Amino acid sequence: MDTSRSYLEPSSFSKKMAAAIIIVYAVITLIPISWMVMTSFKNVDSAISYPPEVLFEPSLEGYVNLFTNRSRQSQEYLDSLPPPENWYEELVRSREMVITGPSKFLGRYSNSMIIGFGSTFASVFLGALAAYAFSRFRVPLKDDLLFFILSTRMFPPIAVAVPIFIMYRKLGLGDTHLGMIILYTVVNLSLAVWLLKGFMDEIPKEYEEAAMIDGYSRLQAFFKVVLPQAMTGIAATAIFCMIFSWNEYAFAVLLTQFNAQTAPPFIPTIIGEGGLDWPAIGAGTTLFLLPVMIFTIILRKHLLRGITFGAVRK
Amino acid sequence: MSQIKIVNLQKSFGDFTAVKNSNLTINDKEFFVLLGPSGCGKTTTLRMIAGLELPTSGEIFLGDEEVGMLRASERDIAFVFQLFALYPHMNVRNNLSFPLKMQGYKKNDIKNRVEEAAKLLRIDHILNSNISSLSGGDRQRVALGRALVRRPKAFLMDEPLGTLDAEFRELMCLELKKLHLDIGATTVYVTHDQLEAMSLADRIAVMDGGEILQADEPNIIYNKPKTKFVASFIGSPGMNFFEVNEGISKDQSFINIEGAKFDIPKQLEESKGSKNFFGIRPENLTLNNNEGLKGSVFGVEYLGSRKIITVKTILGEIKVKTDISVDVKLNENVQVKPSNNNIIIFDGETDKSLNSDFIK
Numbered sequence: 286m287d288t289s290r291s292y293l294e295p296s297s298f299s300k301k302m303a304a305a306i307i308i309v310y311a312v313i314t315l316i317p318i319s320w321m322v323m324t325s326f327k328n329v330d331s332a333i334s335y336p337p338e339v340l341f342e343p344s345l346e347g348y349v350n351l352f353t354n355r356s357r358q359s360q361e362y363l364d365s366l367p368p369p370e371n372w373y374e375e376l377v378r379s380r381e382m383v384i385t386g387p388s389k390f391l392g393r394y395s396n397s398m399i400i401g402f403g404s405t406f407a408s409v410f411l412g413a414l415a416a417y418a419f420s421r422f423r424v425p426l427k428d429d430l431l432f433f434i435l436s437t438r439m440f441p442p443i444a445v446a447v448p449i450f451i452m453y454r455k456l457g458l459g460d461t462h463l464g465m466i467i468l469y470t471v472v473n474l475s476l477a478v479w480l481l482k483g484f485m486d487e488i489p490k491e492y493e494e495a496a497m498i499d500g501y502s503r504l505q506a507f508f509k510v511v512l513p514q515a516m517t518g519i520a521a522t523a524i525f526c527m528i529f530s531w532n533e534y535a536f537a538v539l540l541t542q543f544n545a546q547t548a549p550p551f552i553p554t555i556i557g558e559g560g561l562d563w564p565a566i567g568a569g570t571t572l573f574l575l576p577v578m579i580f581t582i583i584l585r586k587h588l589l590r591g592i593t594f595g596a597v598r599k
Numbered sequence: 600m601s602q603i604k605i606v607n608l609q610k611s612f613g614d615f616t617a618v619k620n621s622n623l624t625i626n627d628k629e630f631f632v633l634l635g636p637s638g639c640g641k642t643t644t645l646r647m648i649a650g651l652e653l654p655t656s657g658e659i660f661l662g663d664e665e666v667g668m669l670r671a672s673e674r675d676i677a678f679v680f681q682l683f684a685l686y687p688h689m690n691v692r693n694n695l696s697f698p699l700k701m702q703g704y705k706k707n708d709i710k711n712r713v714e715e716a717a718k719l720l721r722i723d724h725i726l727n728s729n730i731s732s733l734s735g736g737d738r739q740r741v742a743l744g745r746a747l748v749r750r751p752k753a754f755l756m757d758e759p760l761g762t763l764d765a766e767f768r769e770l771m772c773l774e775l776k777k778l779h780l781d782i783g784a785t786t787v788y789v790t791h792d793q794l795e796a797m798s799l800a801d802r803i804a805v806m807d808g809g810e811i812l813q814a815d816e817p818n819i820i821y822n823k824p825k826t827k828f829v830a831s832f833i834g835s836p837g838m839n840f841f842e843v844n845e846g847i848s849k850d851q852s853f854i855n856i857e858g859a860k861f862d863i864p865k866q867l868e869e870s871k872g873s874k875n876f877f878g879i880r881p882e883n884l885t886l887n888n889n890e891g892l893k894g895s896v897f898g899v900e901y902l903g904s905r906k907i908i909t910v911k912t913i914l915g916e917i918k919v920k921t922d923i924s925v926d927v928k929l930n931e932n933v934q935v936k937p938s939n940n941n942i943i944i945f946d947g948e949t950d951k952s953l954n955s956d957f958i959k
Contacts, residue, residue, distance in 0.1 A: 491684035494651050497671040498678045499698035499745070513688040
């Protein structure tokens with residue numbers, strides 16, 4: 286009998302099985318994403334060719350189309366123009382078009398950034414304060430309040446779309462960054478409070494007490510001692526909040542049009558000539574994925590770190 | 600450095616009274632230990648002095664100032680926690696300078712004071728280490744250092760050696776005592792370990808059920824306990840007690856227990872009821888073959904230089920601490936004789952010791 290390993294350790298066969306399952310799962314999840322990234326690098330023709338092309342000649346047409354507005358011109362007019370100044374003008378002209386200006390994508394994209402990060406920051410900040418209070422203080426009706434906070438997530442947010450639409454119009458919050466930040470913060474806050482309360486409960490109260498004895502006020506102790514130790518929870522909460530507000534589509538369609546429109550309602554409206562401009566949509570979606578991905582990768586090291594790193598002996 | 604005085608201090612949590620109407624004066628530069636079993640209110644008392652709990656009623660004086668309702672940050676005291684509570688996201692140096700930063704010291708001053716404290720505690724070689732990489736003893740030193748750098752009016756310590764291994768504990772106990780002698784700071788130290796209390800304290804207050812039963816020097820607490828609880832809690836093993844089913848009158852100097860007559864120190868007051876207790880420490884009993892209470896040897900424990908012999912008598916089990924040379928076998932018939940001078944009579948109704956020639 287093989288006694289070289291402990292019974293608690295999985296056998297090499299089950300390890301291999303686990304690896305195989307993960308690989309299969311990863312491939313299945315990655316197919317649509319890689320197809321989208323591939324589409325963004327195809328030209329308009331190969332994007333819709335049938336049978337679909339797996340190997341293709343890469344082109345930046347999608348990205349050019351995403352960032353520019355173009356108009357079709359006659360060959361004579363194109364011939365009368367001076368030679369193209371750069372590669373993307375050349376690319377556009379080869380399609381018998383000229384660039385008429387930048388598209389709205391960059392504006393929509395930065396709206397998404399402002400609203401996404403703004404509401405994430407607000408949710409985590411307010412959530413951390415509320416979670417700390419729920420975790421440490423004797424709040425009257427604490428359990429009822431916590432349940433009440435959670436109950437805001439017991440229906441799909443879009444169920445209250447109509448009242449919110451009317452309220453926002455009356456308050457002048459429709460199609461504003463502030464309005465969207467407030468809305469997403471309200472939706473995320475209950476999640477943030479619940480998640481963070483769990484993490485705050487894990488932090489021994491001796492840390493704040495030590496800081497308060499060292500001459501700090503409770504609020505200072507919260508920022509200097511409690512928050513750094515709640516980083517794991519804050520990172521996890523921030524990622525969840527960010528993903529929600531970054532991806533949110535329904536309210537964005539309903540409440541924003543020009544000024545504060547985010548990328549999700551904008552990307553599907555990219556219409557090319559004679560059909561949808563799939564490479565441009567692919568390019569938009571690919572770029573749209575990046576911030577959340579980078580955000581998650583940056584915060585990942587906090588997710589992996591232990592909460593108290595063993596400074597308290599239990 | 601300052602005197603600490605608590606006056607009629609009381610703390611209730613809902614219906615539960617954790618600390619009952621307590622009065623204490625802790626002198627300047629004194630090492631004062633609050634000793635008692637868990638749940639006796641010693642930690643609550645300490646936390647009220649620190650400002651981590653607010654008293655339900657009563658006053659706390661730090662020096663001449665009444666601080667009962669002040670925030671912890673406004674009291675200028677240092678607290679060493681049982682679990683150390685070192686900030687895990689900072690290294691040792693930052694942990695030590697954390698209290699100084701708040702007080703607005705210049706960078707250079709902070710550096711000097713941190714290094715001075717580190718040298719005193721012999722942690723100067725680990726100033727740049729992470730907290731998580733430190734051993735229990737080093738963490739303890741860092742926690743002390745963080746208290747030390749501020750030069751506070753008083754040090755409060757809540758079972759700071761409680762989580763250390765036995766070996767480290769003894770070492771740190773010695774270091775604490777030496778440190779206290781070096782800096783002479785008023786220290787209030789909470790523990791449930793009577794040996795720790797005995798070896799560290801200038802004075803000890805024994806608490807039980809939220810009350811301070813006796814506050815005095817260790818040898819007085821040991822030899823002349825004021826209540827039956829103090830007598831049984833202090834000492835290892837604790838005091839032997841026998842029931843006396845008769846009232847004690849003034850000037851009485853002997854006592855009858857189960858037909859045997861014992862001389863006792865002359866009593867200076869009479870008992871309230873007719874059921875009392877006769878108490879004597881194990882080391883004040885001797886074994887012999889011709890006088891005293893008859894019994895048989897029930898158990899023998901070796902403590903290195905001493906032996907504890909348990910004798911079964913008609914009064915119950917009696918523990919006798921003897922010299923190692925005393926040689927008895929299990930079930931051997933022996934007689935136990937108390938030394939007359941060290942007997943204490945406890946009043947059965949109040950649990951308090953009765954005044955006598957021995958204990959006044």
